Amino acid sequence: MTDSPSIVTASKWLTQSSSILVAAGAGLSASAISRKYNVGLDYTSSVAFDRLYPRMLQVSTMRCMYDAIGKHDWSPKLMWGYLFTHVNLARYNWGETDVYQDLKRIVRHIPDSFVVTTNADGMFEQNGFDMQRFLSTQGDYSLLQCLKPCSSQAVFDAREYMDRALPYVDPKTFEVPSKFIPKCPRCGSDMFYCVRGGDWFLESAFDDQRRRYRDFLNRSVNKGRGGLLTIVEIGVGFNTPSVLRWPMEELVTNHDNVRLIRINMHAPDVPTNVRNRAVAFGGDAASIIQRLSEIVSNSS
C-alpha cells in the first residue's frame, strides 16, 4: 500500500521534530477500543452505552454517556451509583488500547514531548504516559471536590469514596445507599468530580500541570534552538474550541517552526494561511496513528 502525501508529510515532520505536543479531545478516546468490551469510550454512542451499561437503559432516561453531563432528572442515589460505576471503569479500568499505545510509540521517538487534553478520563495515565508532561484542562475524574467550594484545598482523591461505595451499588437499580453519597469532609456540602462543570470548578488543583505546560511551550517554540515542534491534534472538535483547537491554530500561525497534524473525523479543516505547515486527516484516528507510529518507529 502506498502512503498518501499527507501521511508522508506528517511522518517527515515527526521524524525531524525536536518536540511534539499531543492535543487530544473526545475523538481520541472514542477511538480507544476496549479490549474487554470491544467499543470505544464514545460519549455520544448509544451502541457503546448499551454494551457497557445495559441496565441503565431500564432505570434511567440515559441513552449515551454524554447524557449524564448536566443531568438533573435523577436521584442522587442513582447519579452516584452510575458515576462511581462509570468512573471506576473509564478512569481506572479501561486498560491499554491500541490507539494510545501507538501514540506513545510516536512520542517516545521525539526528544521533548507534552500532552494536553480536554478528556478527564485518565486514558494517558492508564496507557503509561509520563504524567510530568501532561495537562488535563477540564479536570480529572480521579478527584472529588466541594461544590460550595469551602476552600481551594477542598479537593480529594475519589478512589476511596468509590471503593467504599461500589460493593453496594444495586445491580438492578444502579442505586447506591445514601450513606455512600460523598460529602465534603471540611464543610459537609455536596461534592462532585473536580471537572469544569460550573464556576465551582477548583482549577487550582491543576496549577502544577499548567505551569509545566507553559514551560514546555516556552522552550519548544523558542526558535533560538532551531528546533521543530509538531502538534498532533486528535479528535478536537467544536464542543469547546477555545480550549485546544483555536490555541493550536494560533501556535502554528504565529511560529514558523511549528507544524500541525490535525486528525478529526468530523472537522479536519486547517486555516488556509498555514496550509504549508499543516496537514489534515478526516479518517479514523486509530488507523492514521498506527501508520504514523510504524513509519516513525522504523525511521530510527
Ligand SMILES: [Zn+2]
Ligand atoms: Zn466544603
